[in-house]
Amino acid sequence: MIVIHGKHECCGCSACVQKCPRHCITLDEDDEGFLYPKVDMTACIDCGLCEQVCPWLNRSGKLQPIEVLAAKNRNEEERMDSSSGGVFIALAREVICRGGVVFGAVFDENWEVKHTYAETLEDVRPMMGSKYVQSRVGKSYRDAERFLKDGREVLFVGTPCQVAGLYGFLHKDYPNLLSVDVLCHGVPSPGVWRRYLNETFYSARRVSAGKDTVLSCSLSPMPVIKGIEFRDKRMTGWKEYSFVVCGKDAFEADQNTVLLSAKYNENVFMRGFLADIYLRPSCYRCRCKNGMxxxxxxxxxxxxxxLxxxxxxxxxxxxxxxxxTGKGKAVFDGLNMEVRLAVLEDAMPFNGGFKELVQAHPGRARFFRYYSEGKSVVQSVNRCLHVSVCRRILQKVRHNVNSAARLVSWTWKNGKV
Ligand SMILES: Cc1cc2nc3c(=O)[nH]c(=O)nc-3n(C[C@H](O)[C@H](O)[C@H](O)COP(=O)(O)OP(=O)(O)OC[C@H]3O[C@@H](n4cnc5c(N)ncnc54)[C@H](O)[C@@H]3O)c2cc1C
Ligand code: SF4
Ligand code: SF4
Ligand code: SF4
Incomplete structure (x- = not known):
């Protein structure tokens, strides 16, 4: 029976939940807003299947990439709607056109994030774009297994631990499975996200709709949101992306209004995420990324x-x-993408997702103390990230010096001086 010896020992993939023949494992939200398995001991038959499928208990060796590429989707509209190069939608189209099924992350009716599957391109669209919140896998592994056994082609996209959980669950590779993971910085707490949405968009509606609608929105704050983009490129470009939330106009229901639009480093939720304040504990000791x-x-x-x-x-x-893998190469080579060969060692220093160990922000415990006291996310993040003017100047100088040093070292190494 699965026993978790510490919060960092479970990535929340739910492989154990989906495998248990007695259905005696449930996922409970902890006081940081993350889901963890809980076993009903009275129903457990001690078969050990939950332990066998757990990617945290069963580590596999590291795969080294056979090729590293820079890639751009040739359809500019699709690329603009994607977080980076639009590789996901190109892969999904290929699989859907061959009659396959695509698994990925979407927003649910409460703007929380969950995994689901799509059998049409129309249903694939909501999967596009990164959602910086841990997604609930639900029964996706069971569904994927059913499609694989039926001989359908399956594309499964998720974080590295979700892909590792899928392999643990399936217990074998299928020739008709194509697995894709995102390079993973870590996932923020779904509980923190829920509170952030409630506090921010309840008051956003108050402002946009005026005093008279306060009562109705306090009873039902969520339907006001119509779309959320963590990585909008249209406002400020790809490198300086924006976090954008659109809503229904309070008076003209068909009209879309921008409820919030801020550059990634000016939005409080994004700042807390990028400062590693509320990542899942397992993300600080990840066992699944970088080829695992x-x-x-x-x-x-x-x-x-x-550069x-x-x-x-x-x-x-x-x-x-x-x-x-060779399977990945065969599918990727068949896509109509703009591609260049790249060198992994060149790209790694620019991307925090390659870091083996992410350090928790020193204010993490304080943040979750505020969180359990019911304080607002905005207030708590601001307090944890507050730095004096002197320190801010020092940090800015250090940041600029580091960037310059990285640039000099890169240009030197590549013989550009
Ligand atoms: C939590 C998270 C952290 C990331 N950290 C980094 C990083 O540090 N460095 C880096 O280079 N890239 C990171 N990425 C990946 C990056 O943001 C893009 O997703 C990736 O480059 C693919 O972009 P695309 O344009 O090809 O596809 P997109 O259209 O952007 O598709 C994104 C794919 O990711 C899946 N996805 C979206 N949100 C989630 C989620 N919450 N959980 C699981 N799957 C999800 C979707 O189902 C879709 O298949 C991260 C992604 C996520 C979700
Ligand atoms: S040991 Fe078997 S029955 Fe018990 S929780 Fe694990 S999978 Fe379920
Ligand atoms: S890592 Fe996944 S399989 Fe292991 S205990 Fe956590 S939810 Fe279950
Ligand atoms: S950092 Fe590791 S544990 Fe955290 S979501 Fe990514 S793959 Fe999972």
């Missing part, structure tokens, strides 16, 4: 491409693709 998930392909942002191959960058998004 055994995904066929890894997709990422090609940060630094403007490494400037003529390939148009600030509309360039993807970095790590081709990990």
């Amino acid at each position: 998930s055994h995904s066929d392909l890894t997709i990422a942002d090609f940060w630094g491409v403007n 490494i191959m400037p003529d390939f960058d148009d600030d509309k998004g360039v993807g970095l693709v790590l081709v990990n």
